[in-house]
Ligand code: FES
């Protein structure tokens with residue numbers, strides 16, 4: 001069954017007809033040609049497809065497009081609207097927080113969403129004091145970024161990049 | 168260190184150094200924004216989407232494929248089976264004989280495929296294809312007492328399968344200290360983050376095939392596709408500018424490349440896209456085969472090795488032979504006068520194994536370096552000191568001098584940096600709350616390989632830039648950046664005057680990005696082209712000046728034993744009640760020749776160590792003997808290290824250059840980081856707990872007694 005929806009992606013509005021089974025990830029990649037979010041597993045297991053919905057990070061492979069009519073989606077490409085890299089993306093380049101780059105747009109979006117979560121006081125498994133303001137030490141960053149697998153093993157540099165931006 | 172490589176007369180002294188700089192990746196901006204195009208992402212108009220149907224039996228014959236329900240779906244353009252798929256020109260390699268017969272030789276083999284207008288339709292239709300089998304008994308489990316064990320031929324093994332030096336039986340019988348243990352490693356999967364993907368387009372009159380492919384070698388895939396489809400090589404083009412990791416699994420064409428070619432040929436004029444799912448990858452894209460390795464070490468009371476025996480038992484597939492040469496490093500690693508190694512295979516009804524990061528060395532050095540740790544304990548010798556004592560002056564296998572063997576320096580510097588001094592050797596002595604804490608060390612080795620057959624072309628443009636072309640691949644190694652630096656150095660110009668072109672089989676031939684040989688093989692070709700270019704066109708070329716050259720042969724390859732070395736140190740904490748294993752700290756010191764780009768080299772070394780940690784703690788493809796499938800075939804069931812698994816990781820290297828290896832003096836660094844890591848962690852876990860685990864991975868249950 002097909003349904004027509006509207007998506008706002010990286011500031012551009014798109015009206016498109018999707019199969020009701022189409023994931024947000026496939027709508028972006030296959031229908032709109034927005035290939036910044038990657039498909040690593042299609043099952044919510046790797047984080048490569050992470051995008052921002054508003055300012056929340058979500059896994060686009062676990063979201064149905066038809067359930068996101070009217071949604072505002074930001075991909076890693078949209079974080080640099082005027083050609084200026086987002087500070088987090090800049091830090092990833094400076095710290096060599098990637099190798100093959102396939103997990104990277106997901107890492108960048110995830111980190112941006114994660115920083116907002118920490119800012120809002122959301123705790124994680126690594127949070128020791130639930131009553132205090134969140135302090136993003138390395139253990140916190142690692143824990144909060146563990147939904148984004150990097151098979152190239154760039155984790156130490158990813159943590160360094162996020163640490164720099166979070167300060 | 169100087170910026171001018173030996174044998175490079177073209178480099179004027181006044182130029183700024185092009186290499187040895189931590190230049191940021193030139194494709195960095197494209198990668199952090201996600202705009203660097205990977206195979207599946209090249210723009211196409213109205214493509215078809217291909218979805219394969221895989222066998223659900225491990226051995227037998229397809230007796231019927233019921234395609235009616237699938238064909239009735241709106242948007243289905245073709246259902247390919249062995250009955251209607253185009254015939255291939257060459258089916259001698261059974262891995263590539265896709266849909267050419269009804270034989271099933273492993274669980275997860277391609278038995279049909281659907282091409283449809285949308286990915287959803289293709290997937291649904293594939294699920295509607297019903298396949299009947301005549302099933303035959305299968306055998307999928309490796310056993311050391313398997314009755315069909317055989318010795319692989321030298322051609323498939325890439326080296327003599329067995330080696331004998333001296334009389335190990337007598338030496339072992341004489342030795343005062345003996346270690347005789349068996350080590351096991353499981354089936355392991357590369358799992359690059361980008362699943363293997365291919366986009367294909369077939370043209371007729373003349374017949375031409377174009378592939379956008381996720382590959383470590385555009386020319387390698389082109390050669391296979393040309394052979395299999397009976398096309399001249401120049402009528403096949405493979406394009407791969409960015410590749411989302413490979414770790415060996417994209418080092419050759421695979422069955423899915425042939426499948427997408429078949430579909431494109433059956434549907435000429437339409438672009439066909441195939442992205443394997445993560446699950447598909449567990450039977451179609453290779454894996455490290457499980458190993459059973461018996462090691463016997465004989466030594467005197469001081470820990471000086473008198474005999475070293477490394478007997479390896481592994482599986483291969485009945486579909487295609489592959490030999491993981493896990494015993495090779497035991498032939499050259501230590502100075503035992505009497506040494507024997509052997510490799511035995513048994514061919515089972517399993518998917519085709521293939522290269523995974525440091526094939527041979529990674530599992531082999533887990534075994535050898537675990538055994539060395541056991542020997543250190545048995546002799547009461549410090550494990551760093553034990554390795555120093557057994558360091559050979561020349562290659563014990565060939566007698567050749569080393570082009571540079573600096574293992575001892577790596578061990579010494581690593582011990583210093585890690586704080587090894589004063590370590591209490593008694594296991595289980597150190598406790599921090601509920602955590603048992605230990606430290607471990609292991610050596611690493613990887614051959615300094617250069618593959619023959621690469622060429623490069625240099626053209627000078629009216630804009631004053633040099634375009635350097637070579638069909639190399641960047642799978643995350645940093646080749647885009649490092650080859651730019653090498654080009655600038657070889658031409659004696661600043662890096663910003665070089666435009667690099669790689670990742671296309673229409674460019675001069677390049678060997679595969681594998682065996683840590685890329686930088687050496689391609690860089691040698693670039694240097695040759697630069698030298699030839701300057702010879703022909705001088706220092707002030709006219710626009711349009713162009714030269715192409717092949718990498719010359721290196722006579723030193725026959726004169727020297729060329730290896731990179733490393734020393735791994737790890738701190739491990741094992742929870743006394745749950746057996747959970749954590750690795751808060753890893754440190755490696757490497758000898759890898761000259762490091763051209765410290766930034767990208769460090770990333771590769773650290774990445775190798777992280778994969779080694781993953782191998783040590785998590786990775787294991789679990790096979791169900793009843794059906795022959797991998798039961799944990801996705802990233803939820805097959806664990807790879809996540810961010811929170813990894814603590815501090817430091818990689819250092821010695822300042823050096825290998826004058827015998829290539830004009831850059833630099834060896835590749837893609838594999839050595841993984842080689843000794845698992846052993847260092849297992850040795851540290853023993854030091855923490857007193858429990859010696861000889862089988863990977865180090866899951867919590869192994870520490871609970
Ligand atoms: S592709 Fe969405 S989590 Fe892996």
Ligand code: FES
Nearest residue numbers: 099101150151152
């Ligand atoms: S950079 Fe390759 S998977 Fe993360």
